[in-house]
Amino acid sequence: DGYRNTNQVSDDYRYQDGNYEAPNDGYYRGGDEPAHEEDAQSDVTEGHDEDDEVYEGEYQGIPHPDDIKEKQKKRAPAMADEYRDRADLMAERMEDEEQLAHQYENIIEECGHGRFQWTLFFVLGLALMADGVEVFVVGFVLPSAEKDMCLSSSNKGMLGLIVYLGMMVGAVLLGGLADKLGRKQCLIISLAINAAFAFLSSFVQGYGFFLFCRLISGLGIGGTLPIVFAYFSEFLSREKRGEHLSWLCMFWMIGGIFASAMAWSIIPHYGWGFSMGTKYHFHSWRVFVLVCSLPCIASLVALKFMPESPRFLLEIGKHDEAWMILKQVHDTNMRAKGEPERVFTVSYIKTPKQVDEFIEIQSSTGTWYQRWLVRITTTLKQVWDNVLYCLTAQYRMNTLMLAVVWFTMALSYYGLIVWFPDMIRYLQDEAYESRVKIFDEEEVSHFTFNFTLENQIHRNGEYRNDKFIGMKFKEVKFEDSLFEDCYFEDVTSSETFFENCTIISTVFYNTDLYEHKFINCRLINSTFMKEKEGCHIDFEEDNDFLIYLVSFLGSLSVLPGNIISALLMDKIGRIKMIGGSMLISAVCCFFLFFGNSESAMIGWQCLFCGASIAAWNALDVITVELYPTDKRATAFGILNGLCKFGAILGNSIFSSFVGITKVVPILLASSALVGGGLLALRLPETREQVLM
Numbered sequence: 001d002g003y004r005n006t007n008q009v010s011d012d013y014r015y016q017d018g019n020y021e022a023p024n025d026g027y028y029r030g031g032d033e034p035a036h037e038e039d040a041q042s043d044v045t046e047g048h049d050e051d052d053e054v055y056e057g058e059y060q061g062i063p064h065p066d067d068i069k070e071k072q073k074k075r076a077p078a079m080a081d082e083y084r085d086r087a088d089l090m091a092e093r094m095e096d097e098e099q100l101a102h103q104y105e106n107i108i109e110e111c112g113h114g115r116f117q118w119t120l121f122f123v124l125g126l127a128l129m130a131d132g133v134e135v136f137v138v139g140f141v142l143p144s145a146e147k148d149m150c151l152s153s154s155n156k157g158m159l160g161l162i163v164y165l166g167m168m169v170g171a172v173l174l175g176g177l178a179d180k181l182g183r184k185q186c187l188i189i190s191l192a193i194n195a196a197f198a199f200l201s202s203f204v205q206g207y208g209f210f211l212f213c214r215l216i217s218g219l220g221i222g223g224t225l226p227i228v229f230a231y232f233s234e235f236l237s238r239e240k241r242g243e244h245l246s247w248l249c250m251f252w253m254i255g256g257i258f259a260s261a262m263a264w265s266i267i268p269h270y271g272w273g274f275s276m277g278t279k280y281h282f283h284s285w286r287v288f289v290l291v292c293s294l295p296c297i298a299s300l301v302a303l304k305f306m307p308e309s310p311r312f313l314l315e316i317g318k319h320d321e322a323w324m325i326l327k328q329v330h331d332t333n334m335r336a337k338g339e340p341e342r343v344f345t346v347s348y349i350k351t352p353k354q355v356d357e358f359i360e361i362q363s364s365t366g367t368w369y370q371r372w373l374v375r376i377t378t379t380l381k382q383v384w385d386n387v388l389y390c391l392t393a394q395y396r397m398n399t400l401m402l403a404v405v406w407f408t409m410a411l412s413y414y415g416l417i418v419w420f421p422d423m424i425r426y427l428q429d430e431a432y433e434s435r436v437k438i439f440d441e442e443e444v445s446h447f448t449f450n451f452t453l454e455n456q457i458h459r460n461g462e463y464r465n466d467k468f469i470g471m472k473f474k475e476v477k478f479e480d481s482l483f484e485d486c487y488f489e490d491v492t493s494s495e496t497f498f499e500n501c502t503i504i505s506t507v508f509y510n511t512d513l514y515e516h517k518f519i520n521c522r523l524i525n526s527t528f529m530k531e532k533e534g535c536h537i538d539f540e541e542d543n544d545f546l547i548y549l550v551s552f553l554g555s556l557s558v559l560p561g562n563i564i565s566a567l568l569m570d571k572i573g574r575i576k577m578i579g580g581s582m583l584i585s586a587v588c589c590f591f592l593f594f595g596n597s598e599s600a601m602i603g604w605q606c607l608f609c610g611a612s613i614a615a616w617n618a619l620d621v622i623t624v625e626l627y628p629t630d631k632r633a634t635a636f637g638i639l640n641g642l643c644k645f646g647a648i649l650g651n652s653i654f655s656s657f658v659g660i661t662k663v664v665p666i667l668l669a670s671s672a673l674v675g676g677g678l679l680a681l682r683l684p685e686t687r688e689q690v691l692m
Contacts, residue, residue: 098692100350104311105690107326107346108237113244114333117235121244123306124228125251126299127191132255133292134194134221136551138163138214139421140263143547144285149207161648162211164414166218168644174223175230175637176383179630183231183309186633190227191300193220195293202289203282221296222644226636233624233632234311235329238690242569245624246617250562253613255295256555262291264548311691315630319351386634390627398626399635401683403642406619408676409582410643412669413612415650416589419665420605421550422658424598428546432475488513492532550602557606561613573685574622581615582677589670593662615677625686 142156151159170190178186194217201213229245236244266288310322310329323346330344390399438457445464454474461481468488473496484504491511497519504524512532565577588608595601627635654665 100314100352101690101692103350104314105238107349108235110345111326111330112333112337113237113240115336116329116332117240117244120232120235120306121248123299123302124232125248125254126295126302127187127224127228128248128251129255129258130191130194130293130296130299131221131224132252132555133259133295134163134167134198134218136256136259136263137198137289137292139551140259140267140548141285141289144267144283145210148283148285149205149210151207155207159211159214161651162215163218164644164648164651166215166220167222168641168648170219170222171226171637171640171644172387173219173383173637175226175640176386176634177379178223178227178230178633178637179312179386180379180382183227183234183312183633184303184306185308186223187227187231188300188303190220190223191296191303193217194224195220195296195300198289198293198296202286202293222641223637225640226633229620229624230633230636231309233691234309234629238688239570241625241691242574242621242687243566245621246562246566246569249565249613249617249620250559253555253558253562257552258295259292260548260552260555263288264552266291311629314349314351317351319349323349383634386631387638389631390635390638395627395631395635398683399638401679402619402623402626402639405578405582405676405680405683406639406643407646408672409612409615409619410646411650412585412589412672412676413616413650414647415654415665416605416608416669417554418651419654419658420554420601421547422655423595423662424546424550424601426659427596427598427601436475493517546598550605553602554605554609557610558613559610561610562617565614565617569618569621570687573687574618574625575681575683575685577618578615578622578680578683579677581612581618582673582680585612585615586670586673586677589666589673592666615680622683622686625689625691626684628692 138160142151142159145151145159146156149155174186174190177189197213197217197220201210201217204210204213228248232248233241233245267285269284307325307328308321310325313319313322313325326346326349327344330342331340334340334342389395432455436455436457438459439461440459442458442461444461444466446466448467448469449471450469452472452474453476456475457477457479458481459479461478462484463482463486464484466483466486468486468491470490473491473493475494476496478498478501480499481501482504483501483506486503486506487509488507488511489509491508491513493512496513497517498513498521499519501518501521502524503518503521503526506523506526508526508528508531510530510532511528513528514531561581565581569577585608588604588611591607592601592604595604623636623639624632653668657664
């Protein structure tokens with residue numbers, strides 16, 4: 001009844017001989033004039049075409065019946081949807097999505113797999129490579145950055161974890177936005193954030209600002225993984241999807257190799273930089289940070305020439321744009337195959353029913369920040385709704401099982417990846433300490449020390465009228481010794497301490513023998529003049545070459561696993577690949593009990609990385625395939641964010657047992673892998689299904 005006036009107008013008013021005849025229902029219509037004869041028309045209207053004739057009711061505000069019918073047709077579907085139950089609309093949309101999924105699969109098969117997919121493969125590969133580089137950057141620069149920024153052990157630990165924290169937040173946030181704003185747009189945002197703050201972090205001097213830049217840089221790169229796999233999968237047919245997504249994973253390995261090689265070739269050249277006064281220093285490790293941003297920048301530039309995912313465009317009802325992109329894919333591949341005459345035969349593609357439409361705010365509504373606030377809050381609410389959708393009855397069990405598998409895999413893998421270098425460093429320290437030289441009750445007088453003393457312990461010694469000039473103490477300890485009338489000048493030290501010593505009438509000039517290095521000592525008439533400026537923290541002398549070599553070999557060792565997983569992914573299936581890889585990795589963990597040397601630890605690390613990479617690749621593939629297009633990047637982002645949380649826990653737990661016991665890390669990693677692998681076998685197989 002509320003819409004009776006619009007439905008009734010065309011019946012109430014009948015157009016006759018240039019006038020409207022009102023119905024005889026007793027209501028005043030404002031125009032009961034008799035119809036004029038044809039020969040009595042005004043001379044003013046003579047000669048006018050009937051199509052151009054001005055409708056007289058226009059001046060009275062009465063709509064033309066033809067206009068009413070047009071508006072009625074346009075408003076009818078909207079009115080119908082408004083009064084329909086939301087469950088009915090969602091059911092209709094799901095039916096449309098199922099039809100679209102099968103039609104889209106046929107369209108992708110018609111487009112073929114060729115030049116377009118390979119071009120996109122390398123563009124997205126660079127983005128994935130940037131993600132791999134980001135994981136290694138902080139670990140490589142810490143030995144040099146700790147000296148420049150005077151970082152304590154807790155500062156270094158926070159810097160190592162802050163990147164994973166940023167990646168965790170970025171995966172959930174940017175992955176969710178990719179399902180609302182588009183794959184390409186969000187990937188550009190993600191890469192731009194990472195490139196900008198990675199570049200900025202190479203110039204900042206303070207620890208706090210550097211930490212902030214690496215946090216935001218990690219947030220940006222965290223969004224690449226869920227977006228890249230969702231983006232690329234929507235250009236692949238069912239027969240090609242598992243294999244080519246696995247090939248794409250190789251770029252993460254290439255990123256690790258690139259970072260290791262660049263660190264090896266740049267960081268040791270400490271002079272590759274410049275200084276501005278005494279406060280600003282740009283050393284070689286900062287050059288390395290700059291170079292590591294190149295894959296991200298290259299992908300960002302190349303991505304500008306790539307189209308949006310047509311599957312995403314169809315989900316939001318942009319049929320024509322999606323059709324044009326699919327035609328572009330088809331024509332590009334056909335020209336590359338030498339068949340330019342082949343015509344794209346698709347004329348219409350099914351688009352799902354649009355339920356949640358974003359309402360654009362007019363520019364005249366409120367202030368600019370109010371409009372943006374409404375847009376942002378609306379978009380974030382839609383992202384949150386997508387997150388909750390992944391936990392609805394239809395997807396809850398799959399999401400929970402995948403979450404456990406992702407978490408156990410990350411806890412074991414990232415925990416051991418940190419544990420291996422720490423254990424190698426611990427074995428080196430043990431070997432170094434076993435070579436210590438001990439001097440008891442030595443008496444030295446009127447002697448000049450101008451050479452390095454390293455890895456020594458001096459007990460109950462007496463030093464009188466000795467000079468220590470232009471020398472270095474490295475891992476030297478003096479216990480219960482006497483220094484009388486001695487002179488120290490231009491002395492540097494690391495891990496050097498004086499315990500229970502008596503120091504009489506001794507001068508320290510331009511040294512870094514600070515107060516905390518004298519433990520329970522008696523200083524009588526001794527003078528400290530012009531202490532060295534700078535950081536007062538002793539840093540461990542890391543074997544940088546070994547750190548780079550271990551990371552390089554660990555990254556290279558996944559190559560065979562990548563190749564095998566790519567070739568077998570579509571043959572044996574995703575589930576068997578995950579379960580088998582995780583169980584084999586668990587077996588590799590037990591052999592770590594026999595790793596009592598550096599070479600053995602490096603060998604077991606390579607074996608573990610090579611065995612576990614197949615599970616990572618299969619997890620990426622099955623996560624993409626289990627969720628519909630409008631929830632795909634969101635679900636991947638949630639699970640990848642949980643993965644980064646597992647990485648943070650793994651790093652913290654495993655590193656705390658270095659030098660204490662090997663039993664806990666090995667049993668924890670192996671049991672997590674066995675549990676996750678067995679649970680993965682209960683997931684549904686997806687190699688035969690189309691992308692929903």
